[in-house]
Structures are given as C-alpha cells and as structure tokens.
Amino acid sequence: MSSLRTLSTARRALRCWPPINLARTSRTPIRTFQNYAKLQQISQVDGSIKAGTMSKNSRENAGATTPAFNPTLPFFSLTGKTAVITGGARGLGLAMSKALVMSGADLAIVDINKDEAKKQAVAIARLFSETYPNQKTPKVTAHYADVSAKSDVDAAIAEILTQHSQITNLVTCAGFCENCDAIDFQPERIKRMLGVNVEGTYYFATGVAKHMMERQIAGNMVFIGSISGSIVNVPQPQALYNASKAAVRHLAASLAVEWANKDIRVNCLSPGYMLTEIAMDAQILVDNPGLKAEWESKIPQGKMGAPEELMGTVAFLSSAASRYITGQEIKVDGGYTVC
Numbered sequence: 001m002s003s004l005r006t007l008s009t010a011r012r013a014l015r016c017w018p019p020i021n022l023a024r025t026s027r028t029p030i031r032t033f034q035n036y037a038k039l040q041q042i043s044q045v046d047g048s049i050k051a052g053t054m055s056k057n058s059r060e061n062a063g064a065t066t067p068a069f070n071p072t073l074p075f076f077s078l079t080g081k082t083a084v085i086t087g088g089a090r091g092l093g094l095a096m097s098k099a100l101v102m103s104g105a106d107l108a109i110v111d112i113n114k115d116e117a118k119k120q121a122v123a124i125a126r127l128f129s130e131t132y133p134n135q136k137t138p139k140v141t142a143h144y145a146d147v148s149a150k151s152d153v154d155a156a157i158a159e160i161l162t163q164h165s166q167i168t169n170l171v172t173c174a175g176f177c178e179n180c181d182a183i184d185f186q187p188e189r190i191k192r193m194l195g196v197n198v199e200g201t202y203y204f205a206t207g208v209a210k211h212m213m214e215r216q217i218a219g220n221m222v223f224i225g226s227i228s229g230s231i232v233n234v235p236q237p238q239a240l241y242n243a244s245k246a247a248v249r250h251l252a253a254s255l256a257v258e259w260a261n262k263d264i265r266v267n268c269l270s271p272g273y274m275l276t277e278i279a280m281d282a283q284i285l286v287d288n289p290g291l292k293a294e295w296e297s298k299i300p301q302g303k304m305g306a307p308e309e310l311m312g313t314v315a316f317l318s319s320a321a322s323r324y325i326t327g328q329e330i331k332v333d334g335g336y337t338v339c
C-alpha cells in the first residue's frame, strides 16, 4: 500500500486502493440541504448538535422527524420491530442505524469494530431521547462479528437474542470495495471480498431467517448492494467488487422468492456514489482531484449522495409501507444509472 501512495498519475492512483472511502475529512462538513436540516442533526456522529436547536424554518422543513405533529401513514413506523444491522457503526450503515431507531425500532448493531458500535449505540439512543423526550427510547445494543465467519454470525445472533426478545428486521450493510486491476488481485483478497460481501450477507440472512421461521415471525430484510452490481464504474478497476454486488442483488431476489411463503420479504437497496462520513483515506481523490467532479458530471442530480439520503429508503423498505414489494432492487443514485 505504501508504495502505491507514491503513484502520481490519476490512472495509477486508481490501482489497488481499498478505496471507496470517498469520504470527507472531519474538516469538511457534510453539505447542508435546506430540507434536510433535521437529518443533518441525526447524522451527527458525536451528538454535539442537539435536537431543538433548529431554526423555525428548518423545523418546518424537517418533516416527520420533528417531535411536532407531522401526519404520515402509520405503516411507515417501525415501532415494535427489532432490527439487526451489520456494518452499522460507520458510514452508510450508521446513517441507516439512525433511520431505523428514529423510526421507532429497537436495534442491534453488529460490526467488526465493536467499540465504535458501542459508542454509536449510545449516541443513537441519546438522539432519540433528546428528540422525543416523552417517548420510550428504543433499545440499541452493540455486538461483534466478522460477518465472513459463520461461527461469528451464529454467536452474534445468539447474543442478540439474549438482549432482545426477537428479530423482525435485518439490514446487511457490512461490505467493502477495493480497486485493483483484475490480473493483479490476490487470492487472499478475492476470498476476503467474497467472504465479507457475499458470504457475510448469506450467513446473516439465513441465520436470521431460521430464527424468523422458528418463531413464525413476518420478517423483513434489506441487503445493501450497489449500483456496481448492475453497471461497471469507470475508470476505477473493481471487477470482483462489481460481481460481489451483483451476487448480493440476485441473492435478495432469490431468497425473496424462496421465503415469500414464510412471510419474509427481501429487497436490495443499491446506493450510487456516496460520500461516507468518516474520512479514512481519501487519497484516491487527493491524488486525482478531478475525479469527484468527473463522477458528479455523470450524475443527473449533479452531486454525490450524502449517507442521510439512504435513510428514507431503508426505513420504507423495512416497514409495512412496502409490504407488497419483495425481491426488488431500489437504486439511490441521483439518477446515475438511468443515463
């Protein structure tokens, strides 16, 4: 990796980076969308912006997440549900964790980084209680698993069931991308990528489905795919990642059909180019300052997505509002894939 840092041309900068942390640094705040004022607060990882500090205008625009009366169809609520999310401690998974809890669900966050999951579990519960001080705060717990290891997955599900009475919902978000020329991608990295992105989804889905079937729970699953599962991103080389996300998408469709008569729905949410919250290593964009603009020029909405822009879709797919939808993929990509 260190030798790769010395690569200077844009093309070479795309080689073999564990990339897709196309994230902002902490010095670069997430864009403010006028109508997303409240969601921006929800997106605060450290909870430093408190509920109730919004302007009147932003409160009016904030929609269903304000404590004020904001009528919406009741079946969008997740009250009474218990969701499990993998990879929920950071990035897109963290925004989705907040969406589930702010919609009323109890939540078990499963992550390979349990310390971060614990920290975020506390912050999310606090966010709910500060936003809705007169309501019962959902239970939010943190659990360890490397989703690519079936023994970890089984242990995490067993642990969750000692702290929650049931599991009604699953969101599988743990996953990663690496950019590497196909002819150079090493067998151990191939195994790791398929292990986390595909096997991890499979192990969690089947483990949770078994529980749902045993208890005859009407269940719901949302697999996090990617537009890369149906298009080929350019210019970054990531053939195996693309194939892994195609597998996730088709796994959702296949399991949806297999489990439809068990009252378990399975759908796939496929994000486009998203700006994740944590800046781990945005070297790919540092080395190639024109790349973000190049991607954005191909997105009809003209910008990469913020993690918060997945919140509504994951809540919708997880709720009874989508009860006649199964086996489908919803792309949240600013229109990128329709061009």
Ligand SMILES: NC(=O)c1ccc[n+]([C@@H]2O[C@H](COP(=O)([O-])OP(=O)(O)OC[C@H]3O[C@@H](n4cnc5c(N)ncnc54)[C@H](O)[C@@H]3O)[C@@H](O)[C@H]2O)c1
Binding pocket: 020, 021, 022, 086, 087, 088, 089, 090, 091, 092, 093, 110, 111, 112, 113, 145, 146, 147, 148, 173, 174, 175, 176, 177, 196, 200, 224, 225, 226, 227, 270, 271, 272, 273, 274, 275, 276, 278
């Ligand atoms: N960021 C994007 O532009 C983008 C676009 C499309 C799809 N996606 C998909 O969304 C998902 C999340 O991406 P992100 O950008 O938020 O990533 P991220 O790296 O910011 O967060 C991933 C989370 O998953 C956890 N994790 C990683 N490997 C794990 C494992 N083996 N077991 C358990 N937990 C593990 C990490 O600790 C982290 O909390 C991935 O599946 C990714 O492929 C991301």
